[in-house]
Amino acid sequence: xxLFKGRGKGGEEKMRLVVLxxxxxxxxxxxxxxxxxxxxxxxxxxxxxFYTPLLAGSATGTVSQENIxxxxxxxxxxxxxxxxxxxxxxxxxxAIDVDMKNxxxxxxxxxxxxxxxxxxxxxxxxxxxxxxxxxxxGVKENAYPLxxxxxxxxxxxxxxxxxxxxxxxxTLTEHNKKPTQIDTEIDRLVHFVVVGGGxxxxxxxxxxxxxxxxxxxxxxxDIAKRVKITMLEGLxxxxxxxxxxxxxxxxxxxxxxxxxxxxxxxxxDVGKTEAKLKTRDGxxxxxxxxxxxxxxxxxxxxxxxxLIKKIGPHxxxxxxxxxxxxxxxxxxxxxxxxxxxxxxxxxxxPTAQVAQQQGKWLGRVLRQITTDAAQPDSSFRFxxxxxxxxxxxGGSEGIVEVKLPKNPPKIDYExxxxxxxxxxxxxxxxxxxxWRSVYFSMLLSxxxxxxxxxxxxxxxxxxxxxxxxxxxxxKNT
Amino acid sequence: xxLFKGRGKGGEEKMRLVVLxxxxxxxxxxxxxxxxxxxxxxxxxxxxxFYTPLLAGSATGTVSQENIxxxxxxxxxxxxxxxxxxxxxxxxxxAIDVDMKNxxxxxxxxxxxxxxxxxxxxxxxxxxxxxxxxxxxGVKENAYPLxxxxxxxxxxxxxxxxxxxxxxxxTLTEHNKKPTQIDTEIDRLVHFVVVGGGxxxxxxxxxxxxxxxxxxxxxxxDIAKRVKITMLEGLxxxxxxxxxxxxxxxxxxxxxxxxxxxxxxxxxDVGKTEAKLKTRDGxxxxxxxxxxxxxxxxxxxxxxxxLIKKIGPHxxxxxxxxxxxxxxxxxxxxxxxxxxxxxxxxxxxPTAQVAQQQGKWLGRVLRQITTDAAQPDSSFRFxxxxxxxxxxxGGSEGIVEVKLPKNPPKIDYExxxxxxxxxxxxxxxxxxxxWRSVYFSMLLSxxxxxxxxxxxxxxxxxxxxxxxxxxxxxKNT
Numbered sequence: 001x002x003l004f005k006g007r008g009k010g011g012e013e014k015m016r017l018v019v020l021x022x023x024x025x026x027x028x029x030x031x032x033x034x035x036x037x038x039x040x041x042x043x044x045x046x047x048x049x050f051y052t053p054l055l056a057g058s059a060t061g062t063v064s065q066e067n068i069x070x071x072x073x074x075x076x077x078x079x080x081x082x083x084x085x086x087x088x089x090x091x092x093x094x095a096i097d098v099d100m101k102n103x104x105x106x107x108x109x110x111x112x113x114x115x116x117x118x119x120x121x122x123x124x125x126x127x128x129x130x131x132x133x134x135x136x137x138g139v140k141e142n143a144y145p146l147x148x149x150x151x152x153x154x155x156x157x158x159x160x161x162x163x164x165x166x167x168x169x170x171t172l173t174e175h176n177k178k179p180t181q182i183d184t185e186i187d188r189l190v191h192f193v194v195v196g197g198g199x200x201x202x203x204x205x206x207x208x209x210x211x212x213x214x215x216x217x218x219x220x221x222d223i224a225k226r227v228k229i230t231m232l233e234g235l236x237x238x239x240x241x242x243x244x245x246x247x248x249x250x251x252x253x254x255x256x257x258x259x260x261x262x263x264x265x266x267x268x269d270v271g272k273t274e275a276k277l278k279t280r281d282g283x284x285x286x287x288x289x290x291x292x293x294x295x296x297x298x299x300x301x302x303x304x305x306x307l308i309k310k311i312g313p314h315x316x317x318x319x320x321x322x323x324x325x326x327x328x329x330x331x332x333x334x335x336x337x338x339x340x341x342x343x344x345x346x347x348x349x350p351t352a353q354v355a356q357q358q359g360k361w362l363g364r365v366l367r368q369i370t371t372d373a374a375q376p377d378s379s380f381r382f383x384x385x386x387x388x389x390x391x392x393x394g395g396s397e398g399i400v401e402v403k404l405p406k407n408p409p410k411i412d413y414e415x416x417x418x419x420x421x422x423x424x425x426x427x428x429x430x431x432x433x434x435w436r437s438v439y440f441s442m443l444l445s446x447x448x449x450x451x452x453x454x455x456x457x458x459x460x461x462x463x464x465x466x467x468x469x470x471x472x473x474x475k476n477t
Numbered sequence: 478x479x480l481f482k483g484r485g486k487g488g489e490e491k492m493r494l495v496v497l498x499x500x501x502x503x504x505x506x507x508x509x510x511x512x513x514x515x516x517x518x519x520x521x522x523x524x525x526x527f528y529t530p531l532l533a534g535s536a537t538g539t540v541s542q543e544n545i546x547x548x549x550x551x552x553x554x555x556x557x558x559x560x561x562x563x564x565x566x567x568x569x570x571x572a573i574d575v576d577m578k579n580x581x582x583x584x585x586x587x588x589x590x591x592x593x594x595x596x597x598x599x600x601x602x603x604x605x606x607x608x609x610x611x612x613x614x615g616v617k618e619n620a621y622p623l624x625x626x627x628x629x630x631x632x633x634x635x636x637x638x639x640x641x642x643x644x645x646x647x648t649l650t651e652h653n654k655k656p657t658q659i660d661t662e663i664d665r666l667v668h669f670v671v672v673g674g675g676x677x678x679x680x681x682x683x684x685x686x687x688x689x690x691x692x693x694x695x696x697x698x699d700i701a702k703r704v705k706i707t708m709l710e711g712l713x714x715x716x717x718x719x720x721x722x723x724x725x726x727x728x729x730x731x732x733x734x735x736x737x738x739x740x741x742x743x744x745x746d747v748g749k750t751e752a753k754l755k756t757r758d759g760x761x762x763x764x765x766x767x768x769x770x771x772x773x774x775x776x777x778x779x780x781x782x783x784l785i786k787k788i789g790p791h792x793x794x795x796x797x798x799x800x801x802x803x804x805x806x807x808x809x810x811x812x813x814x815x816x817x818x819x820x821x822x823x824x825x826x827p828t829a830q831v832a833q834q835q836g837k838w839l840g841r842v843l844r845q846i847t848t849d850a851a852q853p854d855s856s857f858r859f860x861x862x863x864x865x866x867x868x869x870x871g872g873s874e875g876i877v878e879v880k881l882p883k884n885p886p887k888i889d890y891e892x893x894x895x896x897x898x899x900x901x902x903x904x905x906x907x908x909x910x911x912w913r914s915v916y917f918s919m920l921l922s923x924x925x926x927x928x929x930x931x932x933x934x935x936x937x938x939x940x941x942x943x944x945x946x947x948x949x950x951x952k953n954t
Binding site for chain 2: 148172446471
């Protein structure tokens with residue numbers, strides 16, 4: 001008895017495609033499929049895809065956290081017409097094991113008795129990555145990661161409660177005997193430390209400075225001037241993946257906006273209110289804060305680690321950073337399994353752009369296989385075209401590095417040669433305009449476009465909300 | 478040394494007004510004050526006011542939970558101009574005691590060492606009420622109350638997770654040996670019980686039926702037909718405060734929309750998945766469900782109970798339902814303390830309309846005291862004008878009961894007499910139009926108007942979200 005064995009248009013059996021994950025790779029892939037010719041099952045504990053470039057903005061309320069999300073189910077489930085189920089199937093579950101011999105995925109929905117096994121003909125692993133702690137003491141317990149929307153929600157909620165707390169204490173100083181002690185506490189509460197000078201950390205600092213200079217200044221006038229933001233980076237400069245001029249532009253811009261940037265420094269221990277630091281030349285130090293955000297890189301997820309071990313180094317899985325894939329994105333050492341995005345090791349950086357291009361490409365290939373019955377062979381090769389990179393740096397400024405296609409148009413336009421010679425870069429307001437336009441055009445659904453556009457207008461006209469989204473509660477207040 | 482002793486326009490000391498709470502009473506009062514002539518402090522653990530009539534809609538996503546909220550701080554804090562603080566002060570804290578002799582309020586911000594005492598010249602208690610459990614076993618642990626936005630968030634999140642759960646199980650039945658057992662479980666998961674046939678319970682059932690017939694039908698086509706909604710009411714009919722014809726219209730309308738209404742029944746025990754029931758004539762029964770929502774009335778908050786006890790019955794605090802107030806809304810038995818809204822006992826029902834009118838009236842009186850130095854005497858008397866009541870009942874229908882002012886205009890228009898004779902009532906779509914228009918006009922800020930309007934449009938064009946708002950999380954997924 002074969003589960004999910006559907007029938008294709010012509011009556012032949014449909015290929016059962018199982019996709020693990022709901023990030024850039026997975027969603028880009030799904031959109032390229034023809035759901036009439038493939039039997040699609042998406043398995044992910046997170047029922048929504050979200051726009052990673054808007055994550056930092058959602059942590060301060062520039063965009064609403066709900067509006068950067070897009071339901072996986074809504075993207076693939078179709079209402080049956082005439083009793084015939086159409087579209088794909090979504091299962092909210094965590095994939096915990098892959099049985100490569102019997103070609104099935106074991107999923108957990110929480111209680112073990114209801115674990116279920118979902119069979120596949122082709123499997124795509126697109127589970128992404130976790131935020132890395134590097135085994136540093138206290139990171140898991142005390143730092144706030146910024147990798148998922150839920151993290152952004154936690155950061156925003158903590159941020160606002162710290163301001164409310166500081167404001168209450170300010171009131172207390174007016175009739176307290178130890179004002180100095182309380183003042184020290186207020187300064188600690190409104191000191192925000194961001195660990196990691198990559199794009200995420202940089203964008204968060206930019207967004208934080210916006211939030212403080214406009215909304216906090218309006219609603220917490222006594223507190224706003226006392227806020228401090230510190231960014232810690234282990235390398236000699238921030239944004240090491242960017243061109244040096246752009247990175248140093250970003251650094252001076254952030255410093256002008258009162259972000260204190262410290263490079264060549266490592267965090268060795270994260271406490272509730274204080275972290276221990278060590279500089280590259282061995283000096284030790286400590287820093288106290290109201291909140292410490294951890295945006296210092298990624299690591300593999302449990303499933304990825306399990307699969308690497310299961311296939312084994314003798315079959316080619318020799319990397320600790322993810323599943324080694326060949327030029328067709330097939331996982332080396334097994335059959336009918338593909339990996340894309342941050343969980344795949346293909347010599348490309350773990351970015352949204354790579355995941356998106358891999359997803360699109362693999363989606364097209366799978367579509368050809370299912371609609372034209374073409375067989376994937378070595379002629380199917382993924383090639384990456386780096387379009388450049390961008391980051392928002394606060395105060396309506398951005399930095400943008402554009403990479404042009406390697407193959408210029410055949411006609412030798414002077415304009416094109418000129419453009420190529422300059423390798424276009426944007427900073428400041430033009431950078432911001434490019435940043436917003438590009439990301440706006442990347443939004444997939446009409447709904448998200450309308451509502452993120454509205455969010456930007458709201459922020460411009462009414463300012464950001466200074467009340468955190470109400471959290472679920474079952475008890476009376 | 479007197480804390481918060483500000484100075485008024487003419488150099489005289491400003492009156493220190495402390496308001497406890499952030500609901501209809503408190504917000505309506507604050508808006509009537511002249512913040513230049515009064516030294517205002519608002520104390521409430523909830524940093525936002527919210528539109529109670531839209532609460533049921535926010536539990537299913539018709540309107541976004543953030544958009545029905547309005548920041549207290551934003552309403553009262555002004556940016557200082559020329560170094561002089563303006564506007565009011567907001568403290569996020571819970572008032573735990575009132576020292577009537579020294580005229581100060583003790584507030585808790587969480588940790589006892591930082592409890593603070595805030596002095597007042599006049600105090601307004603507007604702390605509202607809690608959801609009542611009537612001491613019934615299991616209500617606190619297992620039922621979902623619907624009184625705060627946080628409750629609506631919890632209900633929506635639970636609702637969506639139940640559908641995802643049922644959908645996963647549906648997949649499981651396709652290759653399971655005990656399909657009947659799993660089918661029973663699915664039916665339990667998508668059975669929603671609403672206890673209480675008042676306006677809240679009725680509106681929730683209406684909203685639930687909308688949500689299921691449109692959004693769930695689209696995104697969970699296999700599950701939607703199996704959903705059941707049951708409303709339980711102890712009285713012989715639902716909406717007992719409404720005109721009987723309107724209530725029976727609402728009942729038939731809801732029944733047509735597959736809401737199963739059971740009257741004359743009491744809940745005696747609420748378990749995780751099953752509740753025990755007893756009918757008015759003594760029969761016992763039980764009912765199983767995925768979620769049980771408790772919308773069965775209100776009770777006093779801890780602070781209110783403490784104050785009643787502190788003042789004592791010998792001084793006139795003889796009610797267990799709240800603080801007895803006189804015709805000027807002064808708390809009987811003490812000085813310079815007022816109570817409004819659900820925590821006050823004045824012979825009026827505990828509704829938003831009463832709280833709002835009391836807040837407006839008291840705000841105007843306090844404004845006169847502070848600006849004109851008028852003294853409140855017995856000539857200040859609050860009188861309530863019942864404008865009628867409304868409820869949304871699903872399927873773009875509403876019921877509306879309009880009460881006309883007791884004193885008709887002096888000129889004896891025939892139109893007016895005619896209107897009075899009919900006591901206007903609306904049901905169906907006209908009722909819905911009136912419901913929406915009235916509540917839209919009650920929204921206080923431009924921001925809320927724009928964004929709730931947008932929410933209604935979103936629901937109409939794109940449907941409701943079927944992904945719950947991401948919840949704060951500090952751990953990796």
